[in-house]
Amino acid sequence: MNKYEIGYYQCNSCRFIQTEAPYWLSEAYQSAINNSDTGILQRNERFRRIVTVLLCSLFNKEEKFLDYAGGYGIFTRMMRDVGFDYYWLDEYAKNLISVGFEHKPNTTYEAITAFEVFEHLDNPIQKIEEMLSLTDTIIFSTELIGNSVPKTDWWYYAFSHGQHIAFYHTSTLEYIAKKYKLNLYSNGTNFHLLSKKDINPLLFKFLYKASKYGLYNFFKQNLHSKTIADNQVNKLNDATA
Known part of the structure; x- marks a missing residue:
């Protein structure tokens, strides 16, 4: 976009930064996925590895999971392919x-993922409460700001498409965790977990790092891919539609 002069405001308490009321969003979202997001597939593959390790190690992997604000369905498909x-x-x-694996009303989940979502929220508290009505655990990504306000050349402002309107500090996430009586786990930069589950922070950090190596493949080989089964379900649904 790069066409509007926008005000940014920071909370003196939790250091959260948000734009003025985002009147330009209808224009910014003419396409749900912005054209400059060339890293979307690479990012989803990286998150697939991390989330697989976390879900197998810390949660009941047999339960239902949800990708919130899941875009075109890439991550959901990837995770079903894993099992x-x-x-x-x-x-x-x-x-x-x-297609065929959309959220149904009144369904709750073992955990929700929300990758590259929080920076898009014009009312974060409202959306977080919506997520927490569906789960006790939110696994998400968003780039954190440091102790000083980022300069205008910070890439995450994303002026070119105008969709990023909310920016979080570690203190912001700590405030959210305290408000909803959740535990916060984070790599300190861009990957975070809010949960009622009590997790050893050192274990979280170990699993996050180990997901880049053989731990993902170890868990994957013990799961049963839903690729073929989903194909049969969708064929049956198409035949009876």
């Missing part, structure tokens, strides 16, 4: 990749 019972929800994007 998780994963579902999709997005009020703005069309599900293209994981």
Whole structure:
């Protein structure tokens, strides 16, 4: 975009930064996924490895999971291919990749993922409460700001597409955790977990780092991919539609 002069405001308490009321969003979201997001597939593959390790190590891997604001359904499909019972929800994007596995009302989940979502929220508290009505655990990514306000050349402002309107500090996440009586776990930069589950912080950090190596493959080989089964389900649904 790079066409509007926008005000940014920072909370003196939790250091959260948010734009003025984002009147430009209807223009910014003419496409649900912005054209400059060339790293979308690489990012989803990286998160697939991390989340697989976390879910197998810390949660009941047989339960249902949800990708919140899941875009075109890429991550949901990837996680079902690994073997998780994963579902999709997005009020703005069309599900293209994981059709047939949409969130159904009154369903709750062992955990929700929300990758590159928090920076898009014009009312974060409202959306977080919506997520927490569905789960006790939110696994998410967003780039954290440091102790000083980032300069205007910070890439995460994303002026070119205008979709990033909310920016979080560690103190912001700590405030959210305290408000909802959750535990916060983070790599300190861009990957975070809020949960009622009590997890050893050192274990969280170990699993996060180990997911880059053989631990992902170890867990994956003990899961049963839903790729073929989902194909049969969708064929049956198409035949009876």
